[in-house]
Amino acid sequence: xxxxLIPAGVMGGLGLLLAGALFAAAKKFYVFEDPRIGQVxxxxxxxxxxxxxxxxxxxxxxxxxxxxDGNCPVASAESMEAIAExxxxxxxxxxxxxxxxxxEGLKSSxxxxxxxxxxxxxxxxxxxxxxxxACSYGCIGLGSCVEACAFDAIxxxxxxxxxxxxxxxxxxxxxxxxxxxxxxxxxxxRQVFIPCKSLDAGKVVTKVCELGCIGCKKCVKVCPSDAxxxxxxxxxIITEKCxxxxxxxxxxxxxxIKVRDLSDFVVTEKDMKLSxxxxxxxxxxxxxxxxxxxxxxxxxxxxxxxEIAAKRAKFQKAxxxxxxxxxxxxEYAKKLPKIEEGFLKKLDALGPAPKATDIDPELAEKRAKxxxxxxxxxxxxxxxxEYAKKxxxxxxxxxxxxxxxDPTSKAAEHDAKEGS
Amino acid sequence: xxxxxxxxxxxxxHPPEMKELCDSSSYSILPNPELLxxxxxxxxxxxxxxxxxNRDELTAGQLVAEAGGFVSANIHTPVKxxxxxxxxxxxxxxxxxxxxxxxxxxxxxxxxxxxDAPALDLGKYEPKEIIDVIKQHGIVGMGGATFPTHVKLxxxxxxxxxxxxxxxxxxxxxxxSDDCLxxxxxxxxxxxxxxxxxxxxxxxxxxxxxxxxxxxxRILKEACAGIGGIEIMPCVTRYPQGSEKHLIExxxxxxxxxxxxPFAVGVVVQNVSTVAAxxxxxxxxxxxxxxxxxxxxxxxxxxxxxLAPVGTSVKDLLExxxxxxxxxxxxxxxxxxxxxxxxxxxxxxxxGTSGILFLGKDEVVVRDEDPCIRCGNCVEACPMGLVPTEIxxxxxxxxxxxxxxxxxxxxxxxxxxxxxxxxxxxHWIRLAKWELGRIRRREQMKQDQEAKAAK
Numbered sequence: 047x048x049x050x051l052i053p054a055g056v057m058g059g060l061g062l063l064l065a066g067a068l069f070a071a072a073k074k075f076y077v078f079e080d081p082r083i084g085q086v087x088x089x090x091x092x093x094x095x096x097x098x099x100x101x102x103x104x105x106x107x108x109x110x111x112x113x114x115d116g117n118c119p120v121a122s123a124e125s126m127e128a129i130a131e132x133x134x135x136x137x138x139x140x141x142x143x144x145x146x147x148x149x150e151g152l153k154s155s156x157x158x159x160x161x162x163x164x165x166x167x168x169x170x171x172x173x174x175x176x177x178x179x180a181c182s183y184g185c186i187g188l189g190s191c192v193e194a195c196a197f198d199a200i201x202x203x204x205x206x207x208x209x210x211x212x213x214x215x216x217x218x219x220x221x222x223x224x225x226x227x228x229x230x231x232x233x234x235x236r237q238v239f240i241p242c243k244s245l246d247a248g249k250v251v252t253k254v255c256e257l258g259c260i261g262c263k264k265c266v267k268v269c270p271s272d273a274x275x276x277x278x279x280x281x282x283i284i285t286e287k288c289x290x291x292x293x294x295x296x297x298x299x300x301x302x303i304k305v306r307d308l309s310d311f312v313v314t315e316k317d318m319k320l321s322x323x324x325x326x327x328x329x330x331x332x333x334x335x336x337x338x339x340x341x342x343x344x345x346x347x348x349x350x351x352x353e354i355a356a357k358r359a360k361f362q363k364a365x366x367x368x369x370x371x372x373x374x375x376x377e378y379a380k381k382l383p384k385i386e387e388g389f390l391k392k393l394d395a396l397g398p399a400p401k402a403t404d405i406d407p408e409l410a411e412k413r414a415k416x417x418x419x420x421x422x423x424x425x426x427x428x429x430x431x432e433y434a435k436k437x438x439x440x441x442x443x444x445x446x447x448x449x450x451x452d453p454t455s456k457a458a459e460h461d462a463k464e465g466s
Numbered sequence: 467x468x469x470x471x472x473x474x475x476x477x478x479x480h481p482p483e484m485k486e487l488c489d490s491s492s493y494s495i496l497p498n499p500e501l502l503x504x505x506x507x508x509x510x511x512x513x514x515x516x517x518x519x520n521r522d523e524l525t526a527g528q529l530v531a532e533a534g535g536f537v538s539a540n541i542h543t544p545v546k547x548x549x550x551x552x553x554x555x556x557x558x559x560x561x562x563x564x565x566x567x568x569x570x571x572x573x574x575x576x577x578x579x580x581x582d583a584p585a586l587d588l589g590k591y592e593p594k595e596i597i598d599v600i601k602q603h604g605i606v607g608m609g610g611a612t613f614p615t616h617v618k619l620x621x622x623x624x625x626x627x628x629x630x631x632x633x634x635x636x637x638x639x640x641x642x643s644d645d646c647l648x649x650x651x652x653x654x655x656x657x658x659x660x661x662x663x664x665x666x667x668x669x670x671x672x673x674x675x676x677x678x679x680x681x682x683x684r685i686l687k688e689a690c691a692g693i694g695g696i697e698i699m700p701c702v703t704r705y706p707q708g709s710e711k712h713l714i715e716x717x718x719x720x721x722x723x724x725x726x727x728p729f730a731v732g733v734v735v736q737n738v739s740t741v742a743a744x745x746x747x748x749x750x751x752x753x754x755x756x757x758x759x760x761x762x763x764x765x766x767x768x769x770x771x772x773l774a775p776v777g778t779s780v781k782d783l784l785e786x787x788x789x790x791x792x793x794x795x796x797x798x799x800x801x802x803x804x805x806x807x808x809x810x811x812x813x814x815x816x817x818g819t820s821g822i823l824f825l826g827k828d829e830v831v832v833r834d835e836d837p838c839i840r841c842g843n844c845v846e847a848c849p850m851g852l853v854p855t856e857i858x859x860x861x862x863x864x865x866x867x868x869x870x871x872x873x874x875x876x877x878x879x880x881x882x883x884x885x886x887x888x889x890x891x892x893h894w895i896r897l898a899k900w901e902l903g904r905i906r907r908r909e910q911m912k913q914d915q916e917a918k919a920a921k
Contacts, residue, residue, distance in 0.1 A: 160809025163832055165890050170897045174806055175558035182556040245561065247553045279554075 082111050082132055089129050091120045095196060097217030119143075119216040120197075142234045143216045145200070145209045149185040149228045150241045150302075152204050156181055156255040172225035179205075180254040183244040185228055191220035238288050238295065238305050240265075245278045257302050265294035265303060358396050365389040413448060420444040471677060473702035474712040477849035479880050480704055481639050481803065483678060488762035488821075490642035490649055491681075493771035495578050496786055498545055498569040502777035504530060505555050507562035508816035509612040511537030516565055522549045526573065527753050530565045533601075539614045539817075540604035541565075542753035544775030546573040557813060558799070558806050564814070567777065576756040576775045579742070583653045586748055588664050596665035596748065603747035604817075605754045609633055609708070609737035610800055612818035615744070618734060619665055625729050627666050629718050632659055632673040634682065634738040635701060635708035638801025641821040643758040644738050646771040648675070648682035651742060652689035658741030659696060661748055666734055671696045672717040673738070678703040705803060706849055706878040710735045724874045739820075759783065760821035763798075764829055767791040774815060780822055781811045795830040798823040803879040836887035844881035844891055850874055854881035854891045861898040866905060872898040 086107040094102040097119040100109060109116055110133060118126065159180040162171055168190035179186065187205045199213035200220055207220075211234065221229045228243055240259055244251050248260035261279035273287035274294060283294070283303075295303045365386065372379040420441065427437040507513035514531035518524065524543045531541040547569040555564035591599075601616035621627060632655070636644040648655060659671050675683050677700040690696045701707050701716050711722045713735060720731040728735050739757065746752040755776050762769040767788030774783060780797060784790070798805040799813070799822055815822070844854040852871050860869035872895045881891040 160807075165835075165893050165897065167897065169900065170890075170893055173559055173896055173900055174893070175556065175560070175808075180810075182561055245554055247551070250553070 080111050083107050085132050086110055086129050089121075089125050089132070090118060091125075093120055093196070095120060095215075095217050095219075097215060097219075143231045144211045144214045144234045145216060145218075145220055145229050146232050146239075146241075147185060147200075147207045147209060147229055148239075148241050148243050149181075149183075149206065150257050150304075151179065151181055151184040151255045152206050152257075156184060156257075157253070169223075169225040181244060181251075181258065182246070183226060183228075183242075184255065184258075186226065190223050190225075191229060194219040194223035232285060237285065238290055238292065238303065239283050239285075240281055240303050242280065242302060245280055247279055251279075257300070259302060260300060262299060264297045264299060268293040268297040354396055358393060361389055361392050361396075365393075416444055416447050420448075471702045472674075472699055472716050473704050473707065474715045474849065476851055477847050477880065478704045478706065478712075479847050479884055481883060483703070484639045484762075484802075485642050485645070485678065487640065487764070488642045488760045488769045488771060490645040490679075490771060492650065493646050493758055493773050494786075495575050496772050496774040496778060496783070497575055498573055498775070499778050499782035500568070501550065501779075502544065502547070502567045502569065502775055503553075503555050503564050503779060503812075503814040504541060504543065504567060504777040505557055505560075505562040505564045505814060505816060506531045506534075506541060507560055508541070508557070508776070508818070509539045509606040509614055511535060511539075511614060511617075513562060514538055514541050516552055516563065518549050518552075518565060520549055520551055523547075524549065524567060527751075527755065529753075530567070533604075533614075537614055537617050539606050539616075540602065540753070541776075542604055542755045543567050544576050544755035544777065545569045555814060556810065557816065558808065564777075576773060577752075578773060579647075579651045579654060579746075580750075583651070583657070583745070583749065585653070586657045586661055586745065588660060591661075591664065591748070593665045593667060596661055596744075599747050600665070600744055603743075603751075603753040605740060605743050605747060606817050607737055608739035608743065608754075608757060608817060608820070610804065610818045610820060612816065615736070615740055618736070619662065621666075621729050621734075626732055627668055627729065627734050628670065628732045629734075630659065630663055630666065630668045630671040631713055631717050631728075631733055631735045632671060632738055632741065633708055633710070633713055633735055634673050634675040634679075634686075635713060636679070637676060637703070637705045637708040638803055638805075638821075639705075640762050640823055641760045641801050642762070643760045643771055643820045645679050645682050646758055646760075647739055647742060648679070649685055652686050654742040654745045655686065655738050656690050656693060656696065657749075658743070658745035659736075660693070661744050662734075662736060662741055663695065668734070669695055673698050674701050674707070674713050674717045675699070676701050676703045676707055705880060706876070709849065709876050709878055711876065712849055754817055757815075757817065757819070759815055759819055761787045761824070762821060763824035763826065765790050765792050765794040765824040765826040776817055777814045779812050779814050780808070783815070783822060784811070784824065790824065792826045794824055795827050796823075796825045798825060803883065804877060831888075833888045835889050838889060839887055841886060843884045843886065844889075847880045847884045849878060849880060850876060854895065855889070857898055858889065858891050858894040861894040861901075866898055866901040869895075869898040870902065873902065875899070 083104070087104050090103040090107060092103050096102070098106045098116055100106040100116075106116060106118065110129065121129070157180045158178050160178060162178050164170055164174060166188055168186040168188045171186050171188055175182070185206045187202055187207065189202045189207070191200050191207050192202060196219065197213050197215050197217070199210050199215070200207055201210065207229070209229075216231055218231070221231065226243070232239065242257070242259040244255070244258045246254070246258075248262065251258040251260045259280050261276070261281065263276055263281065265281050266274045266276045270291060270293060271287055271289050273284050273289070274281050275284060276282075290305070292305060295305055368382065368385050368389070372382040423437065423440050423444070427434040506516055512533070512535035515534045516531045518530050524530065524547055526544065526546045527542050529540055530543050530549075533540050543565075545567070547567045550566040550568045553564055553566060555562055597616050597619050600619065605615045606612045607615060607618065634644055634648055636642070655673075659673070663669070663671055673686060673696065675686070675698065677683070683698060683700050687698045690698065699717050701713075706712055707716065710728060714720055714722060714728055714731065714733050718731075718733055720733065722728055722731055743754045747754070756773060757776065758771050759774050760769075760771050761783050766784065767790065770787060772783060772786060780799075796807050797809075797811060798807050799819060800806060801821060802823060802825075805821075805823065838855055838858075840855070848854055852875060854875075857869045857872050857875070860866065861872070875892075875895045877892055877896060879892050882889065882893075885891060
């Protein structure tokens with residue numbers, strides 16, 4: 047019996063002794079670690095991607111708990127909210143950013159001038175300055191950025207890199223990889239930008255790419271808010287100053303200035319070719335409408351340069367005066383034809399006088415169409431006795447339609463409706 | 467390796483010389499082309515800053531861009547003409563600003579080297595003055611690296627140099643431009659050598675020439691008979707004999723430590739063309755704005771050496787040499803081992819363009835990379851004692867910090883030449899070098915930012 051108890055006692059005693067020693071050591075050498083670090087780290091994605099600028103998720107958590115602000119590009123909005131709750135902070139309104147490739151020289155638009163036989167890596171190709179594409183600033187398209195991206199957010203499409211915004215977490219890996227610094231981070235949401243990085247002179251750019259900035263400065267001139275800076279043959283839009291007025295989009299002679307909603311936009315070749323996407327198209331349509339309205343207002347106001355109108359009025363008055371004088375003075379009447387001719391020539395030189403009308407051109411067109419149809423019907427009635435019998439009813443119908451189109455007689459229209 | 471004689475110990479190879487294509491006994495002078503494109507970043511270091519405006523009228527030899535720092539060089543127009551725009555030009559990976567000069571109708575062609583060049587009166591120059599003249603006349607190393615010569619001749623304080631090594635090895639196959647200069651104008655080279663010796667306070671000079679140029683060796687030996695301190699040393703024809711470090715090993719028997727310059731062993735190395743340019747600057751006040759270019763290769767009709775103004779386009783040189791006679795597969799700026807292929811025939815020549823190769827289809831082998839078979843040929847051939855395949859492996863797996871050996875590579879191309887699997891070894895090593903540089907720059911930037919933040 048004792049043979050068993052002695053070892054058990056010894057072991058038990060030893061255990062108690064060591065436990066006591068451990069307990070004492072834990073008390074003596076206790077280091078306080080903020081429990082929130084662990085909590086925050088658990089909420090972070092744990093990808094250790096370095097996108098926040100720290101060595102890993104733990105370092106980032108320590109930074110947050112230490113009171114500094116930061117943003118994890120990978121974490122979802124919910125987990126960032128949860129982290130904010132742990133830290134007793136409010137989420138800041140930092141704009142989400144997204145990578146974007148500042149070159150759209152697709153295979154269809156950028157020229158090729160050689161055959162690259164070296165290593166399949168953009169950096170290596172850039173190093174020897176020997177790439178397939180003729181532009182010395184544009185995307186090389188060998189896909190080093192695609193390899194660098196851990197989130198499948200970038201792909202080579204038709205020979206050029208493009209970002210898939212919904213996958214992009216703005217970790218900066220592609221930006222750092224690109225040897226030509228074409229990929230940049232820009233805020234998500236609607237953006238106006240010039241996707242070109244070429245510092246070449248205009249004549250070189252026109253030779254190597256259809257979609258390159260030629261440095262004509264038109265956009266700089268039309269920009270009302272000074273948001274386009276121009277340096278080394280390249281225009282660049284300053285995002286903070288841009289008010290999205292799209293003046294530059296209209297003005298660009300190469301149609302390369304883009305309007306994009308980068309939060310959910312994917313570039314397609316068609317877009318590249320047309321040089322603007324649906325968002326831009328809507329903006330363009332709106333602007334076209336506005337322009338049409340302006341034209342209409344101008345037309346209604348006489349639609350003429352006031353200077354020319356004044357001249358015309360002057361000549362017309364002189365002509366009328368001369369005619370009136372000729373009636374009273376027979377001597378003068380003899381000279382009148384010559385004088386008249388001179389004035390008429392001058393009037394002709396000014397061009398035809400505009401019709402002072404406020405008729406909507408659309409309505410005028412409709413009316414002309416109906417009138418043409420009526421005239422056709424009348425001709426037919428003249429040759430076809432059968433048709434002639436029906437003609438009065440048809441004519442009445444057309445006339446009713448014409449009356450309805452006349453904007454001056456709303457009452458007539460009303461009557462016509464009542465009548466039917 | 468042909469014959470016995472002076473050479474370096476480790477590695478190397480002997481590719482077919484192909485020098486017979488381009489006759490080195492004479493050269494022709496290029497008539498002024500329609501437009502010269504003078505790049506401002508055609509040397510190592512800071513690009514020069516253009517000092518002329520569009521439509522300025524220039525006289526021959528006028529300064530068009532001045533050095534943009536200590537390690538930089540002045541640039542001069544070769545001919546009388548008018549500035550036709552300041553643009554960008556693309557010389558390989560370098561996007562350089564450039565000055566376009568349209569030669570005037572009555573402009574003379576660039577002058578040839580004088581046949582009866584007189585000896586220099588070196589008594590009237592202080593060593594400092596010689597270096598100053600070199601700096602003013604924009605002289606850079608003409609062997610290909612285009613390192614500003616005045617920087618090379620101004621060692622850091624405390625460094626004592628005792629030997630000047632002249633590089634006339636011209637180990638690159640095809641090229642004969644240095645050979646051509648040595649055979650035709652030995653006086654310029656010998657006198658330029660004396661000037662550089664005086665500038666650096668050096669008593670001894672060695673001209674290393676590969677023994678496949680017997681004419682040049684004979685002519686230079688005759689020219690320097692009676693002039694003390696200059697020795698002509700025939701070397702074994704073996705690539706890369708013309709590498710700075712290997713030429714020092716061959717001629718002086720000293721070994722430059724890794725990561726160090728020839729200063730470290732008291733040697734300064736100059737190309738023979740460079741010292742000829744030094745002579746011309748001192749004797750005639752002529753800036754470095756023209757050079758002999760070997761236009762060669764089987765695809766060009768009349769391969770020859772051409773004295774061309776700097777900024778001549780590849781196209782103009784090709785047209786002068788009779789155009790293409792067979793299918794042109796590749797255009798290489800420089801030699802076949804270290805040169806760079808170009809796809810742009812409007813590319814201008816620079817101060818460092820010693821040759822342009824127009825290669826036909828039997829001279830170019832285009833083959834895909836095969837897997838490394840661990841044969842060790844590249845390791846045996848590497849003249850720097852590196853393991854190219856290992857560096858390539860690190861580079862290919864993005865482990866750049868481990869590929870630090872790449873920094874010792876001289877990019878001579880021997881490993882890629884001997885590789886039976888056609889691996890692009892030099893290209894990978896260059897990539898590793900570039901990435902290492904990028905990593906270092908980023909670290910520097912980070913440190914600077916932290917230092918700024920700490921303030």
